[in-house]
Amino acid sequence: MELLCIGLSHKTAPLELRERLALTPAQQAEILDAVACGPQEALVVSTCNRVELYVAAPSLDEAAAQVRAALSGIGGPEAASHLYEHRGEAALVHLFRVSASLDSMVVGEPQILGQMKDAFELARAAGGARGELSRACAAAFGSAKRVRSETAIGRSSVSMASAAVSLATKIFGGLAGKAVLLVGAGEMAELAGRHLASAGASRIVVSNRTHSRAEELAAGIGGVARPFEALHEELVHADVVVCSTASPTPLFTKDSVAAVLKPRRHRPLFMVDLAVPRDIAPEVNSLDGVYAYDVDDIDKVIAEGSAARSAEASKAEVIIAEEVARYARARSVREGVPVLAQLRQRAEQIARAEVAKTLGALGEALTDKQRKSVEAMAQAIVNKLLHEPTARLRAVPQDGVNRLAGAAAELFGLEAGEAVSPPALDARLPKTGTQT
Amino acid sequence: MIPLFSSIAFHAYALGAALYLICLVRPKEALAWLARGAIAVGLLLHGAALCSQFAGQGGAPLGMAQGFSTVGFLLLVIFLFVDLRYRLPALGAFLSPLALGVLFPGLLLAGGSQVLPDAVRRPLLPIHIAIALLGIAALAVAAGVAGIYLLMEREVKGKKFGLLFARLPSLQVLDDLNRRLVLAGFLALSITLLTGVFFTGTQMFWHWGSREIATLAAWALFGGLLNARIFAGWQGRRVALLTVAGFCVVMVSFFSSYDLTRLGGLR
Numbered sequence: 075m076e077l078l079c080i081g082l083s084h085k086t087a088p089l090e091l092r093e094r095l096a097l098t099p100a101q102q103a104e105i106l107d108a109v110a111c112g113p114q115e116a117l118v119v120s121t122c123n124r125v126e127l128y129v130a131a132p133s134l135d136e137a138a139a140q141v142r143a144a145l146s147g148i149g150g151p152e153a154a155s156h157l158y159e160h161r162g163e164a165a166l167v168h169l170f171r172v173s174a175s176l177d178s179m180v181v182g183e184p185q186i187l188g189q190m191k192d193a194f195e196l197a198r199a200a201g202g203a204r205g206e207l208s209r210a211c212a213a214a215f216g217s218a219k220r221v222r223s224e225t226a227i228g229r230s231s232v233s234m235a236s237a238a239v240s241l242a243t244k245i246f247g248g249l250a251g252k253a254v255l256l257v258g259a260g261e262m263a264e265l266a267g268r269h270l271a272s273a274g275a276s277r278i279v280v281s282n283r284t285h286s287r288a289e290e291l292a293a294g295i296g297g298v299a300r301p302f303e304a305l306h307e308e309l310v311h312a313d314v315v316v317c318s319t320a321s322p323t324p325l326f327t328k329d330s331v332a333a334v335l336k337p338r339r340h341r342p343l344f345m346v347d348l349a350v351p352r353d354i355a356p357e358v359n360s361l362d363g364v365y366a367y368d369v370d371d372i373d374k375v376i377a378e379g380s381a382a383r384s385a386e387a388s389k390a391e392v393i394i395a396e397e398v399a400r401y402a403r404a405r406s407v408r409e410g411v412p413v414l415a416q417l418r419q420r421a422e423q424i425a426r427a428e429v430a431k432t433l434g435a436l437g438e439a440l441t442d443k444q445r446k447s448v449e450a451m452a453q454a455i456v457n458k459l460l461h462e463p464t465a466r467l468r469a470v471p472q473d474g475v476n477r478l479a480g481a482a483a484e485l486f487g488l489e490a491g492e493a494v495s496p497p498a499l500d501a502r503l504p505k506t507g508t509q510t
Numbered sequence: 511m512i513p514l515f516s517s518i519a520f521h522a523y524a525l526g527a528a529l530y531l532i533c534l535v536r537p538k539e540a541l542a543w544l545a546r547g548a549i550a551v552g553l554l555l556h557g558a559a560l561c562s563q564f565a566g567q568g569g570a571p572l573g574m575a576q577g578f579s580t581v582g583f584l585l586l587v588i589f590l591f592v593d594l595r596y597r598l599p600a601l602g603a604f605l606s607p608l609a610l611g612v613l614f615p616g617l618l619l620a621g622g623s624q625v626l627p628d629a630v631r632r633p634l635l636p637i638h639i640a641i642a643l644l645g646i647a648a649l650a651v652a653a654g655v656a657g658i659y660l661l662m663e664r665e666v667k668g669k670k671f672g673l674l675f676a677r678l679p680s681l682q683v684l685d686d687l688n689r690r691l692v693l694a695g696f697l698a699l700s701i702t703l704l705t706g707v708f709f710t711g712t713q714m715f716w717h718w719g720s721r722e723i724a725t726l727a728a729w730a731l732f733g734g735l736l737n738a739r740i741f742a743g744w745q746g747r748r749v750a751l752l753t754v755a756g757f758c759v760v761m762v763s764f765f766s767s768y769d770l771t772r773l774g775g776l777r
Contacts, residue, residue, distance in 0.1 A: 244666060247680035339743025342681060359667065363746045371669045 075206045078134045079165040080141045080157055081119070081126025082149075084179045087156035089370045093351040095125045095149040102193075103200055105144050109137070110202035117197040117207055119172070121189045122350035122369060123179050125149075128169060130206035134161055163402060169210060170394045170401075174218040175227070179373045180234055181387050182227035185261055187218050210401065217397030224393060227386040234262065235269040235316075237375045238346045238367075242270070242314050245344050245365060250274040255312035257281050257305065258319035259291040262348045266316040267295040275314065281305050283319065306330060310337045315345040317353035328357040331364060346372065406479060407468075413479045414467045416488045421460055425452040515559035516579070520613060522552030523586065527610055530602030534677055542599035549590050549606065556583050570636035574768040577643065578616030581764075584647030585609045592651070592687065600677045605654045612650070638705040645698025646764055649732075652691035653757035656750035659684040663747050685745050688753060696732040699760075703729055724763035731756040 082095065097105070097120040105127065110116035114137055115130040125145070131137035138159060146153050160168045171177045175186045194211045197203040203211065221227060242249055254275045256263045259282035267278055278297030281304070282288035288299040300308055305325065309315065317325065326345065345366040347354040352368055359366040429452045433445060440448070467478055482488070529545035560583060564570060571580045589605045592598065658678060665675040678684075703725060735752050738744040 241666075243680060244662075244675065245681050247682040340745055341743065342746060362748065365666055367669065374669060374671055 075113070075115075075130045075132060076134050076162055077165040077169075077206065077210060078129045078131060078137055078141070079126060079160040079168050080129075080138060080145065081124060082145075082153065082156045082158065083124035083126070083177065084370065084373060085177075086158055087153075089350065089352070089368055091149055091153060091156055092123070092125065095145065095153065096120060096122070096350050097125060097148070099196070101148065102196060106197055106200045106202040108144060109140055110197070110200065115197075115204050115207040116202040117193060117211065118202075119190060119193045121186065122348070124172070124177075126172070128165065128207060128210075130210075163398070166210060166401065167394070167398050170214045170217050170398050171391075173211075173214040174221040174390060174394055176221075176387060176390055176394065179369065180237075180376055182390075183234070184222075187215065187222075190218075191215060209405075213397065213401040213404075217394060220397065221390045221393050225386045225389045227390050234348055234369070234372050234376070235266040237372050238266060238314075238316060238348075239269050239273045241346070241365075241367060241372075241375055242273075242344050245342055246313065248274060249314070251276050252313040253277040253279070253311050254297075255279045255281065255308050255315045256291070256297070257315065257317040257325060257353060258349065259284070259287040260318055262318035263316065264291055264295065266318070266346070266348070267291065267297065270314060270316070271295055271297075277311075279308055279312065281308060283321075306334065309334045309343075313341065313344065315343065315354075316348065317346065318348040319353050320349070321353055322351055324353055324355040326354045326358055328355055328361065331358050332361055335361065335363070348372070409479050411468075413483045413488055414464060417463065417467075417482060417486055418456075418460060420486065420488065421456045422453075425456045428452060512559045512563055515555045516617070519552040519556035519559065520610075520617065522548045522555065523606065523610055523613065526552060526602070527606035530599060530606050533599050534603035535673065537599070537677065542602075545599065545602055545606075546590065546593060549586055549602075553583065553586055553590065564636075570639045571643065574765075575616050577764065577768065578612055580643045581647050581650065582609050582613035582616060584644050585612060585650050588647055588651045588691075596679075596683070596687070598679050598683070598687075600679060601655065601658060604658055605651060608650070608654050634705055634708065638702060641698050641705070642702040642767075645695050645702055646760055648691050648698060649695035649728075649753075649757050649760050652688055652695055653754050655684055655687050655691060656753035656757075659688060659750040660747065660754075663750070681746065685749070688749060689739060689745075692732055692753060692756075693736060696729070696736055699725070699729050699732065719766065721763055721766040724759055724766055728756055728759040728763055731759060 082091065084092070087095075097118065102118040102120060105118050106116050109127065109129060113132055117128040119126040119128070127141045127145070129137045129141060142154060142157065145157060168177070173187055173190045175182050175184070178186050190211070194203060194208070194215075198208065239249065242252070246252055249270060252275050254267070254270045254277065256267050256278065259280055263280070263282075267280070271278055278292070278295060280288040280292040280295075280297050280299050281302050282291070282299075283302050285299065285301055288302075291297075292299040309326075309331070315326075319325065331343070331345075340363055343364045345354050345358065345364065347366065347368045350369060354366050354368070356366070356368070358364055429449050432448060433440070463482065467482060526545045526548035529541055529548060533541040533545060556579075560571070560576075560580060563576065571577055586606070586609045589601065589609070593602060659681065661674055662678045662681055662684060664670075665672060665678075666681065706722075706725070731752065735744075735749060735756065739749060
């Protein structure tokens with residue numbers, strides 16, 4: 075089983091394309107169903123910044139074609155040119171880096187691990203992640219936790235929210251006395267709300283389709299909840315709007331925002347859209363005195379101040395490299411052991427067959443003792459012959475890749491099968507129930 | 511003495527402008543203070559030169575050369591005040607070169623001492639001219655700030671995040687500054703018009719020349735702008751654009767106050 079990763083992210087694809095490929099849970103289940111068939115395993119990751127498919131399959135070419143077809147089917151033909159593909163160890167490294175938030179738009183942002191775990195749970199429930207994938211995920215999540223606890227990457231992370239605050243400062247000079255409208259009441263809204271409040275925003279209004287959730291968040295950050303229907307009235311009072319809903323269509327169009335400019339008395343309006351698909355139509359930015367930023371724009375701001383985090387990020391990269399090597403080593407042991415068992419089995423089979431043939435040909439001419447000697451000799455030849463290969467197959471080389479296992483399987487015409495025994499690695503699994 | 515002072519002042523201004531520009535690229539508190547110091551030294555020398563010049567000619571600047579020189583002087587006075595008050599050295603990178611641009615023609619035009627004709631010699635005239643030039647300088651700074659606003663607005667709107675985005679003050683600060691400067695300029699313009707009308711009421715003849723029309727037009731424009739700000743909440747980009755437009759009209763008024771065919775003379 076080899077690992078494959080095909081997908082696109084904020085690094086390779088424009089927002090328009092990511093919007094089209096923002097998969098609904100139903101679409102994810104559909105893809106899982108289609109790809110995770112037979113011996114193949116699959117995992118679908120869909121966040122605002124990335125859509126990725128991880129597949130563990132015996133034949134990667136076939137699986138890759140299947141995944142590309144599925145993604146192009148949803149994202150349109152132009153999606154193909156934005157897809158990246160990693161195979162084998164590169165795919166493993168990518169999985170680890172994504173989980174540890176090293177590939178995130180905001181390096182070190184904490185949400186991605188939760189999103190990866192959710193994706194894994196979905197795949198597991200659908201039967202998509204069983205052996206190889208579930209072990210790889212468990213190891214990736216474990217190393218993500220290690221990165222979090224051993225580096226300051228999360229603490230020093232310049233989040234989307236704080237980037238939004240620094241942008242607001244460029245428009246308003248400061249947030250003191252400014253009114254904030256949070257549309258959506260998820261994790262992003264909460265983060266943004268806390269940042270804006272600590273930057274001095276005087277009034278925070280939360281509006282969410284599910285009103286109870288808005289009330290909850292408002293209570294948590296010292297704001298007020300307003301019904302979702304009153305969204306456009308609230309827009310009249312707001313200076314900063316942060317959107318993060320899962321709405322498939324924009325909540326704010328050019329016309330709907332233009333309508334409030336006069337009642338707002340042309341005060342500048344700063345709108346941040348952290349949602350994919352977007353909650354604010356891109357044309358809104360063309361209105362006089364309205365500054366609408368989407369996730370890609372915010373990304374550009376973050377890129378400005380990312381140098382400070384690079385030291386922690388390179389520490390994290392070292393941890394990831396260690397963890398990937400450790401995982402690969404453990405996998406080699408797992409894969410090496412069945413080859414060994416099969417090899418021995420095969421040799422013993424041959425020895426037994428040859429002994430039976432020889433003894434059959436000699437007939438009753440041999441005494442029991444002589445028979446035993448022939449059998450012992452055959453076994454001894456097998457043992458002597460296999461002694462060195464056994465020792466070598468068991469020893470895992472420094473770089474962690476057990477090339478001998480594959481070579482032995484190839485040489486002796488064996489099939490590298492799945493591990494039977496649970497590897498020691500599983501002892502370090504996070505608590506999300508990723509045990510297989 | 512006067513040419514020497516003026517020349518040193520001009521060089522001090524140039525040094526200040528260069529320091530402000532360096533400060534824009536590599537912001538350092540010490541550099542900003544050096545720049546302010548250079549401008550202040552220039553202002554002292556320039557001010558001394560202007561005073562001794564005016565003392566010999568009835569207390570008012572005469573001719574276009576002195577007009578340019580005085581406007582440049584007042585512009586830098588206003589700018590330095592703004593910079594000391596709000597600590598906005600980034601503005602210096604734009605406004606001090608602008609002041610140099612105003613001063614340069616003043617240096618080129620021969621501005622020797624002149625004597626005010628008796629026909630127009632009356633106590634209010636120096637005040638009329640001084641306030642007119644102060645208003646022009648305030649509106650010049652306002653137009654400069656409006657230009658900076660437009661630059662910054664383009665960065666914020668276009669999401670460019672370049673050097674200017676990092677260094678320029680926030681849109682709100684620039685807009686506030688624009689409001690104060692336009693208000694000051696408008697008041698000065700109003701007083702200029704009133705004192706001007708006073709002259710016409712006595713001896714000098716008011717006629718609808720380009721100077722009067724341009725000044726009235728500028729006054730109406732800035733008056734309308736302030737009204738739109740106060741009563742309709744106008745701000746930002748359109749106000750900045752109108753400020754620049756209004757300043758162009760003020761410049762027409764300034765040039766037409768001097769007889770262009772006879773450089774250096776008061777009409």
